[in-house]
Amino acid sequence: MTDAPPDTAPDDLLCSAKGCRADAVWALRWNNPKIHTPERRKIWLACDGHRESLSAFLDRRGFLRDVVPVAGRDG
Secondary structure: OOOOOOOOOOOOOEOOOOOOOOEOOEEEEEOOOOOOOOOOOEEEEEOOOOHHHHHHHHHHOOOEEEEEEHHHOOO
């Protein structure tokens, strides 16, 4: 993800899909087993509209570990 635009508060949780400015609803927790330890989790955020496409992208590569509501992303 890139830095938030100047008009976006740092704590705004926005979808990670390119060009999407929708509020995030889902946290896609993933890791790349070739470079990350098994317990490490990276997080992409997704709105309802991009949950499936972002999940499919990560799953095809064997990276997707789980999908949780954004409020539970750190658990």
